[in-house]
Amino acid sequence: MNTEQEEQFAALLAGMGDAEMDALHRRLMKLRNKSEPTYQDAADALYKLGASQGFGQRGRDAIKGVLAKFGAANLKAIAPCHFADVIGECAAA
Secondary structure: OOHHHHHHHHHHHHOOOHHHHHHHHHHHHHHHHHHOOOHHHHHHHHHHHHHHHOOOHHHHHHHHHHHHOOOOOOHHHOOHHHHHHHHHHHHHO
């Protein structure tokens, strides 16, 4: 965002009433929550990692390696706030 865009955005926000600001805040929070990866997203990433290594011992070892980086034996032991990190580790592996 450049300075001119920032000024336009600030002017737009300054002209909003309380009800409009509340509605904007609720919409932004809803969008934010939707963008966070879910358990299923992380599970899918682990599955794809295992599949890319073969479904045998190599695949299981790759999955266990990612989970071990989070000190977990399974995905249920990992907090939802770390699902994006799990997905990133799978992509990097």
